[in-house]
Amino acid sequence: MRPERPDLGGGMHRGIKFVHAAVLAFSAMLAFLFVRGLDEDWVLGHSAVVWVSESRNSASGEQVTRAIESFAAEHGVTVARELPDLRDPDRRRHLYLVAGDPGSDTASWLTKGYPAFGRDYHTDVHPFVEIGQRDPRGFYYVFGPSRADDALLATFAGLGLHGQVSHPLSVLDLTSVYSDSALLWAFLVVALAAVTLTGASVLLGAKVYGVLRLQGESFAQILRRDLRQLGLFWVIAAGVVTAAALIFLGLYNGLTWLGLYAVVAAGMAGLLILVVLAAHAAVLALAFKVEVPQALKGELPARSAAFCAYLVRAPALLLTLGVITAVVLAGQDVLARQNSRDAYARAGDATAILLNGSLGRESGEMEVRVGQWLRKADAEGQIIVAGRRKLQNLGPSTDLPQREMLIVNDTFLGEQPILDPEGRRYTRAPREGKARGAGPVRLIVPDSLARHASAIAAEIPSLLSPRDPKRIHPGEVKTLWAKSAQRVFGYNSGSESGGSGSNPGEDRSLVRDPVLVVVPNGSTYLADNTYTAFATQGGVVFPDPDDVLGGIAANKLQTYVRALRPVGQNAALELRTSVNDFRMRLFNFAVAVAVLLVSGVGVCIVYSRKNAQAIFVKHISGWRFAATHRSVLAGEALLAALLVAWLPFNAWQQNQELKWYAERGIPAPRNAVQITTLDLVLTAALIVIELGAVLLALAVFHRRIVKEGATEA
Known part of the structure; x- marks a missing residue:
């Protein structure tokens, strides 16, 4: 039997093993978050x-x-x-x-x-x-x-x-639901990071692979050697991660739904491992393009390697921009929810109602019966009305700014301070005209929107009673003025009513400078279906929960009212969800930045190993740093230009979709995308990170090359 030839190449780069261990740990963590979310949404x-x-x-x-x-x-x-x-x-x-x-x-x-x-x-x-x-x-x-x-x-x-x-638990439905979730973004970012780290680690092992090639090893033999070394490590790493997961789940929930969790974790890990192995094989094949003598010196296929690095670097840059924007918006949302906690605390036991969404054709009957009950409760002072509308969508012919409108009752004014320009508080108006059961509708417009007051007033009848706007005479709308820069508590986050923000999940509990339409309690100005519509959006609040229970029983509305939702408790749950989302997006950002840094360093490694001699010669010849490394700096400048151009292109592309609605006279589902100061600041910050990492790595490698060259001389 021929003795086995000793392996003189040494072990693989430890970065490859780190990637596999990190992928297993991440899959276990992400599977836990995913299954926990499913358990809260479905049985x-x-x-x-x-x-x-x-x-x-x-x-x-x-x-x-x-x-x-x-x-x-x-x-x-x-x-x-x-x-x-x-x-x-x-x-x-x-x-x-x-x-x-x-x-x-x-x-x-x-x-x-x-x-x-x-x-x-x-x-x-x-x-x-x-x-x-x-x-x-x-x-x-x-x-x-x-x-x-x-x-x-x-x-x-x-x-x-x-x-x-x-x-709901099918792959198709889950893909649709989680298509833009923080969990999916985390999976994609980690996959990109795994590919980047694997490629860099294989390239850093170029000398080892050169020795193996000198021994006569083929591509397939070297790849099998790497897989054998990974196999033992993989068994150990998988055992450690599995043991840690079992201990955690045993303490957390007694290993409940362990099979489902294992399938999800194994599926995620399997996908990521396949991606990592594909990247490993691809970069190893790339290393074989260098002749053995050059490979023994650690040289790399410069053009191909640089192309692959930028193939990862360009999408990583755009991905990081999206992630950092999401992080900032999520952070702002958390701060907004924290700032509104005191307002919810003052609301005490106030509760909204949840209506049955499974009534089909009988939803019209629900609108009438629930609306009649809410009107009666309004007349008795049992509810606070705080409906919301987008001001810019108030009428088809009005050119109104992106603000919010609150449709409220007199009880709302008794609970929330609204000041006129002189600083006096508006109070509940005395009853006028008992035949109508109401006084005039008060339209309270901030000073800053004074020039739009007449256009807003003209749309009030259609706003309050869309099916019968003639029930409100224009003369019954009285325009008043409010002090600018006021923040008004709206009793809900506004997430169910649309609102004027570009982020559909943002908290708008405290509305800045809203236009208020104050309808007297129990008046006929508000149609029955409008009361019900506000209730579905959390815009009808009972300060005393017992009034809800009594009203449901007295009016036999058990079919229509599914549950009570305390506004303070709901806000606390939304804050918790917002904080968790922020943490996940912050993790995504950290990983995305790591991908940028690693890919930038990888470009510098490939470039410096290929051009070490030329760099030394240029240095001793008196070339400036920028001139010496102009090829790399030009590539980074091109990436920066791509990032800058992406902003207007992305805004233009998204706004093109709105033209379809405008051409058909349909209200747009969202506002037009505009480039904000925040977008510019985040883009500039990302460019600084991108260029800074490359300049720092170039400086380190430049200094090393010069030092080694001087020593050899």
């Missing part, structure tokens, strides 16, 4: 969701319950209906369940409870019969074979109930 383990949205009122609640129990027993599946908790819908839900197979895992939830993955959301499980005579429209989970969902939909159709089937 885990289901195969489909049937959304019943239409009812002919031909079946009672008892008939629906019997039909579902019979269906579950016949098909051997579990069916469950989810309902939010009436008092705490953001942190608790109720699951009414019937199991066709008593031995199934889901059947055990009735005795052991739902196995929640996270700690922040609680699910109470009840037998299906306890659901009572509730309206059957809503969401039903199916746990079992995929074909059972269509059969359940057919069963509902036989009862006069119609809806549709969805699969």
